[in-house]
Amino acid sequence: MNKLGRQALVDGVQQELVTYLRNGTVNDRAVARWLDITDLNIENLDRLKRIHFCLSDDVVEFAAQLQERLRRVKTANQREREITRGEVRGAVDWPATTRLRYADQSGDRTKFACKTPYTEYNIDQNLVLKKLLWTIHSTVDEDIAAIEYDWRTDAWSDEQIAAFDRTYGRNVHLSRIRNGADIRVTPRMLNTARRSRQALYTDAFTLYDRYQRLLTGAYEDPDISELLSDTLVVPERLPRLFELFCVFRLLRGLRSQAFQLQPIETGSSQLAVLQDENHTVNVYHDRSGSLSFHVPLSELDGIEADYAKRVRNAQNQHQQLTKAFLDNSTEPSLFHGRPDLVIEVYDGEAKGTPGAIVLGEIKYSDRQQTFTRGLEELLKYMEFVQKADCGYLSERDTEMLGLLITDAVEVNDASPAGGQVTHISAQDLLTGNTPTGWIPEAVR
Known part of the structure; x- marks a missing residue:
């Protein structure tokens, strides 16, 4: 069984990502963290949109033709x-x-x-032009120029960036138009540019209007969907892209159970929320949700076994030496961590203790050694997961399921030992032949 390559993962993600963004059913801040492809710590989706807007072919072509077209600036x-x-x-x-x-x-x-x-010079169409150019220039200068990947230089080479910078900074006509940062584009300005007889201004209107619609989330518009499909999903790190692929396909599996994705409220930490008439499902990625996976060292208090003493001694020394070496504080613990995926299923509204929990580990690997390590991590999360005021959920009536996703690891049985842990391969997700053992009984 072959590992899924980059193109297969991108193809598997693009359509669903655009669909989810279009109807507001995924957390765009979480998506921005996922798509931090430039190592620039991008956690703001608007910033990411600006970058990809400026990477689009139409914007790059507009910038390349600017010097010649500015000779016919209207006054x-x-x-x-x-x-x-x-x-x-x-x-x-x-x-x-x-x-x-x-x-x-x-x-x-x-x-x-x-x-x-x-x-x-400060007429309506020139103000639209200057605001567009200021948006492009500031984004290229502050964000794009620092990117070292081939896809950046394919769109904006160092020579192109330098030429555009000279045009923007030294052109006598542009210098006489108000500073772009101080321009507030109005509908009247846009309408004037749209009705202009000069292609310079109609093109500026088209691009700036597209930029505004992109920022406001008009993902249903064909040109915005096309821009997102062409430029938004380009992570360099395959494990991150693999996680995107897996989580979106799992959401598809939940939707097949008659659940509907719900719009995400501002400030929410969930990646997605699904509901039917009787249940609410909260989906978290790289978040603990309402759960805790931390076991304090105090759990060993009063236990005098030699092993317990040695664990306490090692943890206390770790705390002291971390402070001495790095001046950082740590909290001694027996166990701490967080699974890649947390799914909480509630009866009715998302209140109180979940009736069922799915914890998932996602490994972009076809090695059995990685499979074994991921399985061990998953079982520990299932054993130590807690809810405030409830203690360990493994000791309560909460249905507890584990999900391990790998790429191209062949197993004897997808869900052995009573079905508490299910293994899913990337090929299963790609073809739609996904085992359903990971879906809680209450919502199947």
Whole structure:
């Protein structure tokens, strides 16, 4: 059985990711953490959207053609009223001059009210253009230029970045338009740019309108969905992409049980929430949810066995030496950690103690040694999982299931020993032949 490669994983994720983002049923902050592909600690989806907007072919092409197209920047001829003494600048406004002189008791005949001509650059379509270029320039300068991967240089080479920077910073026409950071684009400005007869401005409108719709989450629009599909899922780290793939396919499995994904509320820590008439299911990735996987060292208090003494001694020394070496504080514990996946199933609303729990470990590996290590980690999580005020859930009536997902590890039985732990391979997820033993009995 062959391991799933990068392209197969990307293909398996793209459509569902865009669908979930489009209807607001996954936590976009969690997605942003997943798609931290540049090692820039991106945890803000809007920042990630800006980066991928600027990586899109239309934006790169627009920037490449900018220098030539700026030769035809549109301006407006205006006249500014100016009071002069002893000289005339432009046309004299005689009625205003007369009123000016009569207002002055001295009747100074050297005063003139003049209409001085000047060229106005801050017209609506130029403000849209400058705001778009400021958005592109700031994103390229602050985020994209630091990325060292091939897909960055394919879109924005160092030479392209330098050329765009020169154009933006030195072009005489752009320098006369208001600073992009101070421009607030209005619907009237956008409409003026849209109706322009110059392609420079209609293209600027198209791109800035697309950028605004991308930020506001208009994922149902075909061009936004296409942009996301083309650029959003490009993680360099295959294990992270593999986790994305697995979790989305598991969500598909839960939806097949008549559950519907629910929109995520602002500030929620769940990756996704599913509901039917009788149950609520909270899905967490890299989060503990409402559970705890920490066993304090105090659990050994009063136990005088030699092994317990040695564990206490090692943990206490670890705390002291960490403080001495790194000036960091640690909390001695017998066990701590967090599974890759936590699924909590509640009867009715998500309150109190879950009626069922699924804990999952995801390993992008086809090695039996990794399988064994993942299984051991999973069993410990299942043994030590706790809920506040309830103690160890393994000692309560809560249905406890374990899920181990690997890539291309062949096993004798997908769910042996009574079915408490289920193994799923990536190929099962890809083909839809996923065992259902990991789904709690209450919601099958």
